Amino acid sequence: xxxxxxxxxxxxxxxxxxxxxxxxxxxxxxYNEVNNPNGIIQMGLAENQLCLDLLEPWLMKNPDALGLKRxxxxxxxxxxxxxxxxxxxxxxxxxxxxxxxxxxxxxxFDPNHVVLTAGATxxxxxxxxxxxxxxxAFLLPTPYYPGFDRDLRWRxxxxxxxxxxxxxxxxxVTLPAIEQAYRQAQKRKLRVKxxxxxxxxxxxxxxxxxxxxxxxxxxxxxxxxxxxxxxxxSGTVFTSPSFVSVMEVLxxxxxxQTQVWERVxxxxxxxxxxxxxxxxVGAIYSNDPVVVSAATKMSxxxxxxxxxxxxxxxxxxxxxFTKEYxxxxxxxxxxxxxxxxxxxxxxxxxxxxxxxxxFCWVDMRHLLKxxxxxAEMELWQKIVYHVKINISPGSSCHCIEPGWxxxxxxxxxxxxxxxxIQRLKSFVSSIGMKSQNHQELKSLRRxxxxxxxxxxxxxxxxxxxxxxxxxxxxxxxxxxxxxxxIAATLDAAA
Amino acid sequence: MVAMSKIAxxxxxxxxxxxxxxxxxxxxxPFHPTERPEGVIQMGLAENQLCFSLIKNxxxxHPEASLCTPQGVxxxxxxxxxxxxxxxxxxRQAVAKFxxxxxxxxxxxxxxxxxxxxxxxxxxxxxxFCLADPxxAFLVPTPYYPGFDRDLKWRxxxxxxxxxxESCNNFKITTNALEAAYVKVQEANLRVKxxxxxxxxxxxxxxxxxxxxxxxxxxxxxxxxxxIGDEIYAATVFMEPEFVSISEIIEEEDVECNRDLIxxxxxxxxxxxxxxxxVGIVYSYNxxVVSCARKMSxxxxxxxxxxxxxxxxLSDDEFxxxxxxxxxxxxxxxxxxFTWSLSQVGIGFLKGNAGLxxxxxxRKLLKxxxxxAEMELWRVITNEVKLNVSPGSSFHCQEPGWxxxxxxxxxxxxxxVALLRIRTxxxxxNEAMVPLKLCRPSSLKLSLSRSLSRRMDxxxxxxxxxxxxxxxxxxxxxxxx
Numbered sequence: 010x011x012x013x014x015x016x017x018x019x020x021x022x023x024x025x026x027x028x029x030x031x032x033x034x035x036x037x038x039x040y041n042e043v044n045n046p047n048g049i050i051q052m053g054l055a056e057n058q059l060c061l062d063l064l065e066p067w068l069m070k071n072p073d074a075l076g077l078k079r080x081x082x083x084x085x086x087x088x089x090x091x092x093x094x095x096x097x098x099x100x101x102x103x104x105x106x107x108x109x110x111x112x113x114x115x116x117x118f119d120p121n122h123v124v125l126t127a128g129a130t131x132x133x134x135x136x137x138x139x140x141x142x143x144x145x146a147f148l149l150p151t152p153y154y155p156g157f158d159r160d161l162r163w164r165x166x167x168x169x170x171x172x173x174x175x176x177x178x179x180x181x182v183t184l185p186a187i188e189q190a191y192r193q194a195q196k197r198k199l200r201v202k203x204x205x206x207x208x209x210x211x212x213x214x215x216x217x218x219x220x221x222x223x224x225x226x227x228x229x230x231x232x233x234x235x236x237x238x239x240x241x242x243s244g245t246v247f248t249s250p251s252f253v254s255v256m257e258v259l260x261x262x263x264x265x266q267t268q269v270w271e272r273v274x275x276x277x278x279x280x281x282x283x284x285x286x287x288x289x290v291g292a293i294y295s296n297d298p299v300v301v302s303a304a305t306k307m308s309x310x311x312x313x314x315x316x317x318x319x320x321x322x323x324x325x326x327x328x329x330f331t332k333e334y335x336x337x338x339x340x341x342x343x344x345x346x347x348x349x350x351x352x353x354x355x356x357x358x359x360x361x362x363x364x365x366x367x368f369c370w371v372d373m374r375h376l377l378k379x380x381x382x383x384a385e386m387e388l389w390q391k392i393v394y395h396v397k398i399n400i401s402p403g404s405s406c407h408c409i410e411p412g413w414x415x416x417x418x419x420x421x422x423x424x425x426x427x428x429x430i431q432r433l434k435s436f437v438s439s440i441g442m443k444s445q446n447h448q449e450l451k452s453l454r455r456x457x458x459x460x461x462x463x464x465x466x467x468x469x470x471x472x473x474x475x476x477x478x479x480x481x482x483x484x485x486x487x488x489x490x491x492x493x494x495i496a497a498t499l500d501a502a503a
Numbered sequence: 504m505v506a507m508s509k510i511a512x513x514x515x516x517x518x519x520x521x522x523x524x525x526x527x528x529x530x531x532x533p534f535h536p537t538e539r540p541e542g543v544i545q546m547g548l549a550e551n552q553l554c555f556s557l558i559k560n561x562x563x564x565h566p567e568a569s570l571c572t573p574q575g576v577x578x579x580x581x582x583x584x585x586x587x588x589x590x591x592x593x594x595r596q597a598v599a600k601f602x603x604x605x606x607x608x609x610x611x612x613x614x615x616x617x618x619x620x621x622x623x624x625x626x627x628x629x630x631x632f633c634l635a636d637p638x639x640a641f642l643v644p645t646p647y648y649p650g651f652d653r654d655l656k657w658r659x660x661x662x663x664x665x666x667x668x669e670s671c672n673n674f675k676i677t678t679n680a681l682e683a684a685y686v687k688v689q690e691a692n693l694r695v696k697x698x699x700x701x702x703x704x705x706x707x708x709x710x711x712x713x714x715x716x717x718x719x720x721x722x723x724x725x726x727x728x729x730x731i732g733d734e735i736y737a738a739t740v741f742m743e744p745e746f747v748s749i750s751e752i753i754e755e756e757d758v759e760c761n762r763d764l765i766x767x768x769x770x771x772x773x774x775x776x777x778x779x780x781x782v783g784i785v786y787s788y789n790x791x792v793v794s795c796a797r798k799m800s801x802x803x804x805x806x807x808x809x810x811x812x813x814x815x816x817l818s819d820d821e822f823x824x825x826x827x828x829x830x831x832x833x834x835x836x837x838x839x840x841f842t843w844s845l846s847q848v849g850i851g852f853l854k855g856n857a858g859l860x861x862x863x864x865x866r867k868l869l870k871x872x873x874x875x876a877e878m879e880l881w882r883v884i885t886n887e888v889k890l891n892v893s894p895g896s897s898f899h900c901q902e903p904g905w906x907x908x909x910x911x912x913x914x915x916x917x918x919x920v921a922l923l924r925i926r927t928x929x930x931x932x933n934e935a936m937v938p939l940k941l942c943r944p945s946s947l948k949l950s951l952s953r954s955l956s957r958r959m960d961x962x963x964x965x966x967x968x969x970x971x972x973x974x975x976x977x978x979x980x981x982x983x984x
Binding site: 062086285312 | 506507508510516558562569577583586639658764801802
C-alpha cells in the first residue's frame with residue numbers, strides 16, 4: 010500500500026530526461042566569464058535575454074507600473090485584493106492587441122476569449138483537462154518540446170502519440186505521417202481528442218507553412234477533433250517567411266463561425282517573446298465559450314499575480330514601445346542566430362534552415378559513431394562533460410533520427426556565444442576524421458554525398474600542397490570538414 | 504463525438520453552490536455608499552482589508568521592494584528571468600520566518616521545505632495529486648470551506664468524506680466522529696488517504712485545542728494516513744486561546760508521529776490580505792512530497808515580481824512584528840463590535856477567536872428545521888435584507904440554520920449599514936428581541952489601548968468605533984434621532 014499517489018511515484022514528470030539532466034550538470038558547474046570561465050555554457054535553455062536592457066529605460070520612465078500606482082496614486086490595495094479569475098480587463102485588452110500586432114493585424118482577438126494562466130505550462134495542462142479524459146490521446150508532431158511529456162500527460166492521464174517528421178523534408182508535417190499516428194493511436198485503443206502543434210516550432214525554429222496548416226485543419230475537420238496551436242514563439246520570427254497563425258488560415262478559408270473554428274485553440278505566453286519567464290504569464294485563447302468558461306474556472310489553480318498583470322498591462326498598452334521592442338528583438342535574434350549558424354558551419358556542422366525561435370536544430374549526425382541513439386547519448390555526454398556545453402539531444406525531443414541537437418543562442422552574450430562556438434570547433438577538430446570514416450560506412454541516404462566529399466577532399470589535399478592558404482567552403486554540404494581535417498583523415502586512412 | 508472532457512462539462516467546479524450564487528447576487532448589484540446605497544453588501548467573502556494603510560506606509564519607505572529604484576531596476580532583469588521552481592531563496596527564507604513568527608516563534612520552519620503554489624487553492628490541489636489516486640478519499644470535518652469540493656476533488660478524482668461535527672459540543676472534532684467516518688469509508692470500499700483540517704477553522708472562526716490536535720495526530724498515525732493542516736488563518740487569531748499549529752504538536756514529547764504524514768498548507772491571502780498576489784505554500788515534512796510538489800509547482804509558480812516584493816517585506820522584522828500585532832488588534836475590535844451588535848438584536852453565534860467571519864446561529868428564524876427552510880431564509884437575507892451571507896449547507900454543515908458572515912472585508916461605514924439592516928430585519932421579525940441598550944453619544948469616543956490582554960468588560964460599552972472611521976457618529980445613533 011503506497012503512502013503517496015501513483016503520480017508522485019512515477020516518472021511521468023519527465024525529469025529523468027537528458028533534457029533536464031543537462032540542466033542539472035550545468036547548475037553544478039555554470040559558466041561565468043569572470044568567476045568560472047571553464048564552466049558549462051548553458052545552451053539548453055530557451056530563454057530570450059537579448060532585449061531586457063530595453064525594458065529598464067521604459068520602467069524608469071513609467072514608475073507607476075512597478076510602483077503599483079495610477080496617476081501617481083497608490084492602487085496597491087485594489088491590486089492586492091484583485092483575485093478575479095476573469096483577469097484584469099486592461100491587461101487582457103493589451104494582451105490581445107499585442108497578439109494581433111505580432112500577427113501583422115491579419116487577425117484580431119477578443120479579450121473575452123482569453124483565459125490567463127500561470128505560464129504556458131499551466132495553459133497546456135489546463136487545455137488537456139478541458140478537452141480530454143484520462144486515457145485519451147493527443148497527436149504531436151516530433152520533434153517536440155520535452156516539457157510536453159509532463160505538461161500534457163502527468164496529472165491529466167492523457168497520452169501523447171507522435172506524428173513522426175523527418176529530415177527528408179525538413180521535418181514538415183505530412184498527411185501520411187498524421188494518418189499513421191492516428192492509426193497507431195487506434196491500435197493502442199486510445200481515443201484521439203486532438204492534435205497539438207507548436208508554431209513556430211520548438212525545437213526546429215521554423216514556422217509552419219500554409220499548406221501544413223491547411224492539412225491540419227482538414228484533418229481535424231474530418232475527424233471532428235481539436236487543434237491546439239502553441240504559439241509562444243510567435244514574436245520571435247526574425248526573418249521570412251513571416252508568421253502565419255492557424256487563426257489566419259481559418260479566417261482566409263472563411264471557416265470562422267463554423268464548427269471547426271470552435272475547435273481551434275491557441276496557447277500563448279510572454280516568457281519567450283518578451284523574455285519574462287519569471288512572471289508566469291500564460292494564456293489560452295479559444296473561440297468556444299464552453300472551453301473559455303471551463304478553463305477560466307480551472308485557472309483558479311494558477312492565476313497570474315495581479316501585481317504582474319498591472320505592470321504588463323501598462324507595458325503592453327504602450328504600443329510605440331512594444332513595436333520598437335519587437336523590432337529590435339528580431340534584429341538581435343537574427344544576428345545571434347546568424348553568428349551561431351556561421352560559426353557551426355566553420356566547424357563542419359550544419360543547422361536546419363530556421364527563421365524563428367531562440368535555438369537552432371543542429372545536425373551532428375556525422376559526428377556519431379553509429380546511427381543510433383546510444384551513439385547520440387555518447388556524443389551528448391562528451392559535449393556536456395568535456396566540451397562543457399549543455400545542449401539538448403534530439404531523443405529528448407522524441408526525434409526519430411539520432412544525431413540532431415537543439416542549441417539555444419538567445420540566452421547569452423555575443424562573447425559567450427563565440428566561446429561556445431570555439432569550444433565546439435576544437436571538439437570537432439579532435440574527432441573530425443574518425444567521424445568521417447564512420448559516416449562513409451553507414452547511412453544509405455548519405456552515400457552519394459559521402460563520395461562527393463571524399464573526392465573533393467582528395468582534390469583539396471592536392472590543392473593544399475600547392476596553395477596552403479586556399480580555403481574552399483562547402484556551405485550546403487552536410488559534412489563540411491576543414492582542410493586540415495580532411496588531410497588528417499586521409500593520412501589515417503592510408 | 505464528445506468535444507470536451509468529463510471534468511470540463513461536469514459540475515465539479517462547484518460553482519452551482521449557493522456559496523457562489525450569493526456572490527453573483529452581489530456582483531449584479533454591489534453596495535456603494537453613494538452610488539448604490541441599496542445594493543447588496545458582500546459579507547460572503549473572507550478577505551482581510553483592515554491592514555492596508557500599514558502596508559502602504561511600508562511600501563512608500565521601501566521602493567526597492569517594487570523594483571522601483573535605479574538599483575531596483577537593475578534587479579529587474581534577474582527577477583524577470585527567474586523561473587526556478589525552487590523559488591527565490593530569500594523568498595523562502597522570509598516566508599519560513601514569517602510562519603515561525605505567526606506561531607510565536609515556538610517552532611522553526613525550514614526554507615527548503617517551502618514549495619510554492621498558485622494560492623492555497625493550487626496548494627490543496629497539488630497536495631491531493633501528491634497523496635492520493637483517483638477514487639481515494641480524504642476525511643474532512645464539517646462544516647468546511649466550500650472551495651475544498653473543487654480544490655481537492657475536481658481534477659484529481661479524489662473523494663471527500665465528511666466527519667460530522669455538531670453544535671451541541673460547539674462543533675468539536677471528536678475521535679468517535681473520526682472513527683465513524685473512517686469505518687464508513689472502508690465499508691464503501693474506498694481507501695482513506697488522509698485527514699484535512701482547517702485550523703483556525705473556516706467557517707467556525709475557532710482554533711483547535713491541544714488535546715484535540717494530539718488525538719488527531721494519534722488517529723492518523725495509527726491508521727497510517729496523512730494529516731493536512733490548512734493554517735491559512737494562522738495570523739488572524741485575535742484573542743485567547745492561543746493558536747497551536749500541528750507543527751508544534753509533532754514536536755511534543757508525548758506525541759508519537761511519523762513525520763512523513765504531516766503537511767501544512769499556507770498562504771498570504773488571509774493573514775496579509777494579498778489574495779491577488781497568489782502566494783500559496785505547501786510545507787511538508789515528507790521529503791518525497793516536497794520533491795514531487797516542487798515539480799508540480801511548475802503549474803502554479805509565484806510570479807518572481809511578487810516573490811521579490813514578499814521577500815523584502817517579510818524580512819523586515821520590525822514591520823512584521825508590528826503588522827502581526829496591529830492586525831490582531833484591528834480584527835479583535837471589529838469582531839467585538841460585530842458580535843456585540845448581533846447579540847443586541849438577539850442573534851446568537853459560535854464564540855470565536857480567529858478568522859475573518861462569524862458563525863451565526865439563525866436556527867430560531869427557520870420556519871422548520873430543514874435545509875429547504877435554510878435556503879428560504881437565505882434568499883430573504885440576500886434579496887430583502889440585501890446582504891450576501893453564506894448558508895451553512897454550502898459548508899456541508901449537518902444542521903440547518905447556521906450562516907457564515909464575514910466582517911473584515913469592508914470599511915466601518917459599510918459595516919454599520921450592514922448591522923443596521925440586520926437590526927431592522929430582526930425588529931421586523933420580532934423574534935426573541937433583547938431590549939436594546941441606549942446608545943449615548945459620549946460613549947462613542949473610545950481610546951484603544953494596544954494591549955490584547957485587556958478583559959472583555961472593557962469593551963462592553965456600546966458604539967465602539969475604530970479611530971479610522973470617517974464618520975463622527977454611528978448611523979445607529981442617527982437612525983434614532
